[in-house]
Amino acid sequence: MEEVAQVVRRRPDAAENPGRLLRRSFFHPPPERVAPRLLGKLLVHSTRAGVLAGRIVEVEAYLGPHNEQPDPAAHSHRGPTPRNRVIFETAGHAYVYAIYGRYYCMNVTCEPEGQAGCVLVRALEPVLGVAQMARNRGLAIHAPLRGIASGPSRLCQALGLTRTRHNGLDLTDPSSPLQLRDDGFAVTVALVTTRIGIRHAVELPLRFALPGHGCVSGRKSLTGKCVRIG
Numbered sequence: 001m002e003e004v005a006q007v008v009r010r011r012p013d014a015a016e017n018p019g020r021l022l023r024r025s026f027f028h029p030p031p032e033r034v035a036p037r038l039l040g041k042l043l044v045h046s047t048r049a050g051v052l053a054g055r056i057v058e059v060e061a062y063l064g065p066h067n068e069q070p071d072p073a074a075h076s077h078r079g080p081t082p083r084n085r086v087i088f089e090t091a092g093h094a095y096v097y098a099i100y101g102r103y104y105c106m107n108v109t110c111e112p113e114g115q116a117g118c119v120l121v122r123a124l125e126p127v128l129g130v131a132q133m134a135r136n137r138g139l140a141i142h143a144p145l146r147g148i149a150s151g152p153s154r155l156c157q158a159l160g161l162t163r164t165r166h167n168g169l170d171l172t173d174p175s176s177p178l179q180l181r182d183d184g185f186a187v188t189v190a191l192v193t194t195r196i197g198i199r200h201a202v203e204l205p206l207r208f209a210l211p212g213h214g215c216v217s218g219r220k221s222l223t224g225k226c227v228r229i230g
Contacts, residue, residue, distance in 0.1 A: 016051050017044050018128065019183030024172045027091035031061035031110045031117035036208040036229050038108065038119060038180075040187035042127065045159045046177040049132045052159050054124025054149050055185065058216045060195045061206040062107070064116035072200035076116035086168045087116045094178055096156070096167040103153035106161055108171065108180065122207070124149035125215040126158065133158040151217045193224030 019042060027034055036059075044053040063071035064087075071077060075084045075097070086095045087109050095107040095118055110117040126133050126148050131141040133148050137158050149155035156162075161178070171180045191211040194202055196218050209216045211226055 016046065017179065017181060018042060018053065019181040021174060022092070022172060022180045022182060024090070024092045027108065027110050027172075028112065029110065031063060031119050032206060034108070034110045034117075035059045035061040035119045035206070036187075036190040036192075036227075038121070039190055039208060039210055039229070040185040042181045042183055042185075043106075043121060043124060043155075043159065044128075044179045044181050045161065047129075047132075047160055050129050052129035052133055053127045053181075054133070054155060054159065055127050056121055056123075057125050057213045058121075058123035058150075058207070058209040060120040060122055061208070062118050062120065063204075063206075064111060064118075066115050069204075070201075071204070073195065073198040073202075073204075074116075074118070076118070080116075084116075087118050088114055090170075092170060092172040092180075094161075094166050094169045094171055096161060096163045098163050099153065104156040104162055105152040106156055106166070120152060121155060122152050123209075123215055123217045124155045124158070125213065136160055146215050150215050154217075188229055189226050190229055191222055191224055191226050193222055196221050 038056050038059050041056050042053050062074035064076050076087050080088045086093050091110050093109045107118040107120050126145050134141050134143045149158040169178045170176050190208045192205050193207045195207045
């Protein structure tokens, strides 16, 4: 897949990035707790084309192998490998992997080192650099927002994320080109349903989305219940 956005290896100017950088402690709880709290936060990528940012509107939690209930859908299920090593390390890092040999998905690592919980970012609402995000997807610059980053591979393409350049980046580091930030967008309720696009542990209610948001993926499968986020 063509890498359309280049990583900027410099300290991002705080004035360019919205909100405040999330602390590492945010990511220390288990993924089923971190996942709903990520809703409404901003995934921000500083590139040569400018700052690209999307608001997280859908996520999925994947449990580490230390849990009593196994999660065979998690990449960490069989233990550490060269591919998934970053999941077993410090919380708050990007785990980016390839699918079908040409697309990418991005996870956020959670829990203390060695426990390997993570959260897949499934959909974003484009917020900054929207025209460039559309170009990265090969779309018209005025394309509907829903078609730009509604899906884990689409959002990686929109932000220009690849495994080679972004896997293992510290999302809590002020000098990182890829960050998770909080601009004060309030989320009090999340829709909870089962995960999609997997073959194992499909019954676990570990998918979280902003209720009624137009940028979520697979809207027909959002048939769960709403819970309060506290």
